[in-house]
Amino acid sequence: MVAGLSWFGRAGASQAADMALVQAAEREAAARAEADALAARLEKLEAQVALTERYFTEAFWTALDAAYEPILKHRPLTCIVCGHTATRDGFEIREDRCYFGGGRLERYACPGCDCVFGPQKYLDLDEAFVGKDYQVLYSRYAEGDSTANELRAFRSLNADPAGRYLDWGAGGGWNRTLETLKGEGWNIVAHEPNAAAAIAESGAQVWDGVTGGFDGIFSNNVIEHFRDPVAQFQAFHALLKPGAKMAHASPCYDYCFAFTRFHSVFLLGRSPNILAERTGFKVVDSERDGEYINHVFQRL
Numbered sequence: 272m273v274a275g276l277s278w279f280g281r282a283g284a285s286q287a288a289d290m291a292l293v294q295a296a297e298r299e300a301a302a303r304a305e306a307d308a309l310a311a312r313l314e315k316l317e318a319q320v321a322l323t324e325r326y327f328t329e330a331f332w333t334a335l336d337a338a339y340e341p342i343l344k345h346r347p348l349t350c351i352v353c354g355h356t357a358t359r360d361g362f363e364i365r366e367d368r369c370y371f372g373g374g375r376l377e378r379y380a381c382p383g384c385d386c387v388f389g390p391q392k393y394l395d396l397d398e399a400f401v402g403k404d405y406q407v408l409y410s411r412y413a414e415g416d417s418t419a420n421e422l423r424a425f426r427s428l429n430a431d432p433a434g435r436y437l438d439w440g441a442g443g444g445w446n447r448t449l450e451t452l453k454g455e456g457w458n459i460v461a462h463e464p465n466a467a468a469a470i471a472e473s474g475a476q477v478w479d480g481v482t483g484g485f486d487g488i489f490s491n492n493v494i495e496h497f498r499d500p501v502a503q504f505q506a507f508h509a510l511l512k513p514g515a516k517m518a519h520a521s522p523c524y525d526y527c528f529a530f531t532r533f534h535s536v537f538l539l540g541r542s543p544n545i546l547a548e549r550t551g552f553k554v555v556d557s558e559r560d561g562e563y564i565n566h567v568f569q570r571l
């Protein structure tokens with residue numbers, strides 16, 4: 272009898288264990304179904320956010336294009352490099368469309384300095400709005416790794432190992448320039464106006480926005496983003512020691528990569544020299560190697 276009871280006991284325990292296993296499997300299946308449903312909702316929500324962003328971006332720029340069309344026919348336009356002012360007829364017009372939903376990009380080739388500037392609708396926006404426009408862009412889009420050209424621009428300065436250098440537009444963590452130069456023992460301070468959080472997270476020495484006295488400044492793929500290059504060069508002048516140099520590399524010393532509203536000036540022809548003359552610099556070195564084009568400006 273004892274053995275029989277024991278057998279029944281074992282049978283009961285085994286049944287209970289089976290039940291527990293079945294229940295656990297059911298709970299797991301239910302949890303998995305809930306997770307799948309949440310993932311599907313999240314995917315749908317992300318698609319809706321992307322669609323909404325695209326819609327409102329295009330709606331804003333389409334409305335602005337409609338508003339600017341009658342204004343541009345009569346309004347005097349002023350070159351942001353040399354100050355040459357004329358109505359639209361006085362400039363050769365270059366037209367593109369913005370890949371990032373920014374509508375029509377009408378730019379102007381300046382007969383006074385050879386630069387191409389615009390679109391005017393983008394130049395007219397205030398800094399705070401443009402900052403948000405970049406935030407939206409960089410929330411989805413990362414620039415390609417441009418470490419090689421950034422390093423090349425830095426090396427064109429023939430830097431002094433004891434000097435302090437400013438990396439202007441250091442990027443949102445999409446290149447290895449800062450860690451490479453730090454590893455070589457250079458004293459580099461980073462500035463990235465449009466992805467400040469990313470650059471701070473990288474552990475780089477971040478520029479405080481005030482301190483000057485730099486021995487050099489370098490940038491890559493940045494100069495074409497300036498909406499007021501004269502004011503920007505004057506600011507660089509104030510940040511550099513007398514005689515110090517700055518190197519700005521960009522393929523946009525030619526009229527290329529014109530399909531984005533974020534490129535507001537193309538320094539063709541005489542314009543790098545004219546910009547330098549107007550802001551207390553001199554072009555002391557230039558290099559062109561395919562898409563790598565670099566000018567070195569010395570502070571007078």
Ligand SMILES: [Zn+2]
Pocket residue numbers: 350351352353354355381382383384385386
């Ligand atoms: Zn001009």
